[in-house]
Amino acid sequence: MTTVTLSGVGAAMPQPGDAPSSLEWLIYQSATAALVDAGLTRAELDGVVIAASDQVDGRAISSMLTSGPAGAYLNEEINVASSPAHALVTAYLQILSGTHERLLVSSWGKASETAGGSIQAAERLSVEPFYERDGGLSALAATALQASAHRAAAPDRARAEAAAAAVAARNHADGMTPADVLASPLVAWPLRALECPRETDAAFSIVVERSGRAGSEGISLDGAGWCTDSGRVAERDLVGLPHLARAAADAYERAGVRDAAAEVGDWQLHDYSPDAELLAYAPLGLCAPEEALELALAGAQPVNRGGGSLRGEAPFGGPLRKVVDAVSQLRAGAGVERAVAQIAGGFAGQFQTVLVIGRQA
Amino acid sequence: MSASVLRPQPVAAIGVGQTRFGPTREAPTYVELLHESAQSALAAAEMTIDDIDAVVLALAPESLMGVNHAERWCVDYIGGRLKPVMRVQTGGATGLSAVQAGYHHVASGLYDRVLVVGADRVRESGDAQKIFNKIWDPFYERDLPFTTITMIAMSAVRYMHRHGLTERQMARVSVKAHHNGALNPNAHIRREVTIDEVLESRTLAWPLKLLDACPQSAGGCAVVLASADAVDERRHVPAWISGVAMSGETYFIGDRLELSERGFDYGDAEALAVAAERAYAMAGITDPRNQIDVVETYASFTPVEIHNAEALGLADLGTAAPLFEEGFFDLDGEIPLNPSGGVICTNPISVTAMVRFAEATLQVQGRAGAHQVRGAQTAVATGAGGSHQFFNVAVLTGERRA
Incomplete structure (x- = not known):
């Protein structure tokens, strides 16, 4: 069986006060950082897989511009526009196919380019146009609907709110307390401001290789699974997340994971809201459904160590940071042999991808 | 592409579906x-959606129809609920890029049956050119002014200057395309034209005239890709994907004006040649002129078909135009080019390149009807997108080579 390695990761995350960067520069920075991390040059790649969102980039056929700084000039290039995770799994499939040996995956989002809430406005234009668009659904509204469904389904609503606040405080990773979260203003009921990610600018790149090159070993992509649910939010099981369970089952089977809770030492989970994270525990096998709130309140689980999306998340491509963070955790050691990165996209996580990432012996 | 020890699992196209193409298709919505x-x-x-393991959606710029990230909306209409679904977008090359993604699903050994599907209603936005006027770099090139028409007009002028191409030779390509399209029941434009009609048609951007150009079409296309085991299960007639590759060019047209090491410039299609070399290497094609039976190439304007023939190795650089005049690429010629009528007769952008693949599949399966090329066993399909920037090539064969 082919081993797929993640031999290099790169991130470009401008901080407040940094000089303004163009989108192309952000992409180029992350791509070159990943290549340097892998010890490669662009000429050694045999393909580039990007995930570019026309809606977020504000361009028609964004990849015309953005594939270049990702290194695709006169090379293989494909834009998998549904999710940055789908770009990564496309590279995974290409390596497993044997048609490619060394690929760069890149995705991004630049919220500052569309300041003033226009990303949420653009999101509203992705809703089914005939019957549902006039309802005003946006990514934030869909996330809030899911959080509402979660808290309504919980045996004890107050405990669900407390668990969500605990998760949010942890994922901000800046000393924030649950009390701070609960004191922040409501933005989309029941979500409060500190339970929603701040939109930022970032680009992430990952070198995906077939094992065998000296210097490429270390971190492997042992399995990937991805699955999709209905586009009609009202018809979905927003609490049970059957598509996430299917994605996890596929990823675990491919990676040979039998008992995820016992075998996975680091979880980088989708947390566009704290409720989304809590709802993912059971489908991912981290715990039984009835244990999720207690687990979160106990605060001991190795989830989103270092912080989650609530630290700030670039639109569309930002979730690729989950993979970068998982690789960082595995490289740091501390007895962690396996990590799971979960990336979700679409309204209330319509597209779910689960990646099992391991440290090679 | 690197030399590979690991070999891809064999992948075949076993089922092709196309709607009738037309200017608007008023009744069906996009998802229909x-x-x-x-x-x-x-x-x-001979399957139902329950037999399908994964779905790939081909969706080019969603701004053409005004629904952002429309893959979210589409899932329920392509049987994608609780299945793996992804969407591919490489401009005009999207349809073949989506096939390429579907190919890798199966070639990886993880999936046995994958549905690749797409559609477009190009006139949903009123005039696609208004969308395409915004694809250019806003700082350096948009003001030239570039459109998808003027970019090819400039390429054609360059080719005319370098290789002596005439407008009459371009018109001959259009006559061939329309003749073939008239035989294709799905084609958007189904009428014969004469060289004089082409030459007298309205100038869009010199030297391109209306009948040198593709239409804006509505319609859909889908293909089912399968592993060798799945092919054997039901004794399908397979068209094996023996080679598939893509290559991107630089975005900036100004950076393509000088001669490259291969001797190509903006009048040619260098990235298509690069993609073809890779796909041919996979398929074991070393002599394209003698090993390829039929080609469905993405040529949205007549001069593109001429330089595509050269990039695909069917003619030397600068020599293809006289071959078109001699009938070398006619339906009954040596290597029929676009027997379906090609993009000149049908252009539903998200699936234009997938239609090339579908038609190549039908040729290998012997199911192309009135535009069947007798005995076709090796077919090539190509796609093109962006600023004549993204190119892909697939080689389909009746025999299993991979």
Whole structure:
């Protein structure tokens, strides 16, 4: 069986006060950082897989511009526009196919380019146009609907709110307390401001290789699974997340994971809201459904160590940071042999991808 | 592409579905076109959606129809609920890029049956050119002014200057395309034209005239890809994907004006040549002129078909135009080019390149009807997108080579 390695990761995350960067520069920075991390040059790649969102980039056929700084000039290039995770799994499939040996995956989002809430406005234009668009659904509204469904389904609503606040405080990773979260203003009921990610600018790149090159070993992509649910939010099981369970089952089977809770030492989970994270525990096998709130309140689980999306998340491509963070955790050691990165996209996580990432012996 | 020890699992196209293409298709909505295409391909593959393991959606710029990230909306209409679904977008090359993604699903050994599907209603936005006027770099090139028409007009002028191409030679390509399109029941434009009609048609951007150009079409296309085991299960007639590759060019047209090391410039299609070399290497094609039976190439304007023939190795650089005049690429010629009528007769952008693949599949399966090339066993399909920037090539064969 082919081993797929993640031999290099790169991130470009401008901080407040940094000089303004163009989108192309952000992409180029992350791509070159990943290549340097892998010890490669662009000429050694045999393909580039990007995930570019026309809606977020504000361009028609964004990849015309953005594939270049990702290194695709006169090379293989494909834009998998549904999710940055789908770009990564496309590279995974290409390596497993044997048609490619060394690929760069890149995705991004630049919220500052569309300041003033226009990303949420653009999101509203992705809703089914005939019957549902006039309802005003946006990514934030869909996330809030899911959080509402979660808290309504919980045996004890107050405990669900407390668990969500605990998760949010942890994922901000800046000393924030649950009390701070609960004191922040409501933005989309029941979500409060500190339970929603701040939109930022970032680009992430990952070198995906077939094992065998000296210097490429270390971190492997042992399995990937991805699955999709209905586009009609009202018809979905927003609490049970059957598509996430299917994605996890596929990823675990491919990676040979039998008992995820016992075998996975680091979880980088989708947390566009704290409720989304809590709802993912059971489908991912981290715990039984009835244990999720207690687990979160106990605060001991190795989830989103270092912080989650609530630290700030670039639109569309930002979730690729989950993979970068998982690789960082595995490289740091501390007895962690396996990590799971979960990336979700679409309204209330319509597209779910689960990646099992391991440290090679 | 690197030399490979690991070999891809064999992948075949076993079912093809196309809607009838037309200017607007008023009745079906976008998602209904998707559904119709998917059902048609599944029927051709003797399957239902329950047999499908994963779905790839071909969706080019969603701004053409005004629904952002429309893959979210489409899932229920392509049988994607609780299945792996992804969407591919490489401009005009999207349809073949989506096939390429579907190919890798199966070639990886993880999936046995994958549905690749897409559709477009190009006139949904009123005039696609207004969308395409915004694809250019806003700082350096948009003001030239570039459109998808003027970019090819400039390429054609360059080719004329370098290789002596005439407008009459371009018109001959259009005559061939329309003749073939008249035989294709799905084609958007189904009428014969004469060289004089082409030459007298309205100038869009010199030297391109209306009948040198593609239409804006509505319609859908789908293909079912399968592993060798799945092919054997139901004794399908397979068209094996023996080679598939893509290559991107630089975005900036100004950076393509000088001669490259291969001797190509903006009048040619260098990235198509690069993609073809890779795909041919996979398929074991060393002598394209003698090993390829039929080609469905993405040529949205007549001069593009001429330089594509050269990039694909069917003629030397600068020599293809006289071959078109001699009938070398006619339906009954040595290497029929676009027997379906090609993009000149049908252009539903998200699936234009997939239609090339579908038609190549039908040729290898012997199911192309009135535009069947007798004995076709090796077919090539190509796609093109962006600022004549993204190119892909697939080689389909009756025999299993991979």
